[in-house]
Amino acid sequence: MKSATAETNAPDLTAAGLGLEDAALLRDRCFVGGHWMEADDGRRFEIRNPADGSLVATVPDLGRAEVRRAIEAANAAWPQWRASTGKQRAAILRKWADLMAAHREDLARLLTAEQGKPLKEARGEIDYAMSFLEWFSEEAKRIYGDTIPAPHGDQRIVVIKQPIGVSAAITPWNFPSAMITRKAGAALAAGSPMVVKPAEQTPLSALALAVLAERAGLPAGLFSVVTSSSPQEVGAELTGNSIVRKVSFTGSTAVGKILMRQCADTVKRVSLELGGNAPFIVFDDADLDAAVEGLIASKFRNAGQTCVCANRIYVQSGIYADFAARLAVRVKAMRVGAGTDPEVDQGPLIDEAAMRKVETHLGDARAKGAAVAAGGSRHALGGTFFEPTVLTGVSDDMLIASEETFGPVAPLFSFEDEAEVIARANATPFGLCSYFYGRDIGRVWRVAEALESGIVGVNTGIISTDVAPFGGIKESGLGREGSKYGVEDYLEVKYICLAGLGG
Ligand SMILES: NC(=O)c1ccc[n+]([C@@H]2O[C@H](COP(=O)([O-])OP(=O)(O)OC[C@H]3O[C@@H](n4cnc5c(N)ncnc54)[C@H](O)[C@@H]3O)[C@@H](O)[C@H]2O)c1
Numbered sequence: 001m002k003s004a005t006a007e008t009n010a011p012d013l014t015a016a017g018l019g020l021e022d023a024a025l026l027r028d029r030c031f032v033g034g035h036w037m038e039a040d041d042g043r044r045f046e047i048r049n050p051a052d053g054s055l056v057a058t059v060p061d062l063g064r065a066e067v068r069r070a071i072e073a074a075n076a077a078w079p080q081w082r083a084s085t086g087k088q089r090a091a092i093l094r095k096w097a098d099l100m101a102a103h104r105e106d107l108a109r110l111l112t113a114e115q116g117k118p119l120k121e122a123r124g125e126i127d128y129a130m131s132f133l134e135w136f137s138e139e140a141k142r143i144y145g146d147t148i149p150a151p152h153g154d155q156r157i158v159v160i161k162q163p164i165g166v167s168a169a170i171t172p173w174n175f176p177s178a179m180i181t182r183k184a185g186a187a188l189a190a191g192s193p194m195v196v197k198p199a200e201q202t203p204l205s206a207l208a209l210a211v212l213a214e215r216a217g218l219p220a221g222l223f224s225v226v227t228s229s230s231p232q233e234v235g236a237e238l239t240g241n242s243i244v245r246k247v248s249f250t251g252s253t254a255v256g257k258i259l260m261r262q263c264a265d266t267v268k269r270v271s272l273e274l275g276g277n278a279p280f281i282v283f284d285d286a287d288l289d290a291a292v293e294g295l296i297a298s299k300f301r302n303a304g305q306t307c308v309c310a311n312r313i314y315v316q317s318g319i320y321a322d323f324a325a326r327l328a329v330r331v332k333a334m335r336v337g338a339g340t341d342p343e344v345d346q347g348p349l350i351d352e353a354a355m356r357k358v359e360t361h362l363g364d365a366r367a368k369g370a371a372v373a374a375g376g377s378r379h380a381l382g383g384t385f386f387e388p389t390v391l392t393g394v395s396d397d398m399l400i401a402s403e404e405t406f407g408p409v410a411p412l413f414s415f416e417d418e419a420e421v422i423a424r425a426n427a428t429p430f431g432l433c434s435y436f437y438g439r440d441i442g443r444v445w446r447v448a449e450a451l452e453s454g455i456v457g458v459n460t461g462i463i464s465t466d467v468a469p470f471g472g473i474k475e476s477g478l479g480r481e482g483s484k485y486g487v488e489d490y491l492e493v494k495y496i497c498l499a500g501l502g503g
């Protein structure tokens with residue numbers, strides 16, 4: 001949280017104002033080709049704290065020319081990195097991870113200042129972000145090929161994997177650190193440089209990652225961060241420049257479709273981590289207290305602003321009233337406030353537009369018969385604080401059933417049986433994550449296999465980990481991040497036929 005200096009009452013735009021131990025982590029320059037730079041025309045844009053609207057920092061407002069230089073610097077640095085060994089890449093990624101761990105508190109404070117999430121969640125994100133660098137430092141040493149029995153005696157066939165080349169990442173505001181390392185760790189492990197465009201709301205976490213990458217000894221040009229208030233302009237360069245061979249995007253489905261189209265002209269590889277509409281199903285044999293806690297963890301994490309938040313909660317009719325009552329008690333006890341307050345469970349939403357979307361969903365649901373069991377209004381704190389909310393009597397014709405709310409609202413739907421709830425859960429163009437609570441082992445397998453999503457959480461509300469493949473199906477995306485699968489998105493497969501060997 002920014003503090004105004006006593007004598008001038010101006011915001012304290014310094015690391016001290018944020019309580020940082022290492023002032024160098026608060027950067028107000030972009031990192032391009034290993035240099036910290038301003039925009040060519042000197043333009044800058046503001047970063048404001050969602051908790052109170054205070055000015056946190058200003059950063060350069062780059063355009064296509066600067067982004068083009070970042071791409072060209074990446075291409076110039078690529079040959080040396082491509083020639084490095086997995087072990088050499090591993091050492092630098094490991095060092096980067098260790099530096100993140102050493103600066104965890106500062107990175108968390110920066111993240112909370114620009115994104116708003118409670119510090120305890122921000123610390124968790126830094127750990128999560130660091131885990132991807134740690135994971136891919138290990139994967140860098142295990143990029144294996146194949147040998148294939150040749151069809152002719154004088155031949156030998158081998159398959160090798162080579163880095164795809166200059167890659168671009170466009171990342172969202174809700175996880176401003178982890179969504180970057182989840183991509184950059186995989187790209188660099190594979191031997192591919194990366195140019196990152198963070199969300200205009202939250203560039204400071206990305207710039208702090210660049211500080212630590214530089215300290216870790218990552219050669220200049222391999223990791224650049226370009227900040228801009230004009231994502232369309234920067235995106236046009238990243239998707240249109242033929243040097244860029246791969247674009248990885250995390251954000252809304254609508255923007256993902258735009259970027260996918262823009263990449264078609266130069267046939268770029270595309271990875272898309274897009275929107276969700278996660279069903280959260282509670283069967284009548286579930287541990288209800290565990291299901292309540294799992295729902296709280298999933299629904300209200302980051303004030304409901306995650307792509308894998310429970311968005312539709314289906315409760316079997318025989319336990320509906322009991323579950324709703326237990327949930328309402330827990331939600332009413334949640335504390336809302338600025339993320340720097342250690343007692344807070346839920347911070348602010350990112351902006352006024354997010355507040356309006358929540359209110360639109362609530363107004364539509366209540367007009368169609370839903371009732372408020374907890375919350376239901378803007379918080380008394382004002383600004384972009386919203387009461388954690390539970391709705392009952394929710395029906396499939398409501399906007400909240402078909403659209404991602406991206407806010408702290410838990411709509412409870414009732415259902416009768418397994419076949420019905422599977423059909424309703426799958427009745428969406430999205431397919432990122434699903435959750436359900438139940439203890440019958442036969443039903444657990446049947447439901448886990450029947451749900452149309454890339455990720456299924458069984459008796460848990462939190463599925464986020466570096467070791468497992470993260471990604472969606474249908475209009476929730478393409479490709480997988482993290483896990484042993486994540487590095488494949490940054491590799492090309494080459495088949496070599498050695499002939500004329502005699503024998
Ligand atoms: N699947 C995932 O892993 C995941 C993770 C986080 C967020 N999301 C989704 O993202 C959405 C919310 O995040 P958001 O509001 O930041 O999404 P967004 O799509 O508005 O923005 C994401 C990024 O894209 C950039 N962008 C926006 N329009 C662009 C354009 N025309 N060209 C190039 N870049 C452009 C933004 O500047 C930002 O960096 C939700 O739908 C959420 O589900 C998905």
Ligand SMILES: O=C[C@H](O)CS(=O)(=O)O
Pocket residue numbers: 174175178305306307308463464470
């Ligand atoms: O919001 C999207 C993130 O990918 C969620 S998670 O932290 O990876 O689970």
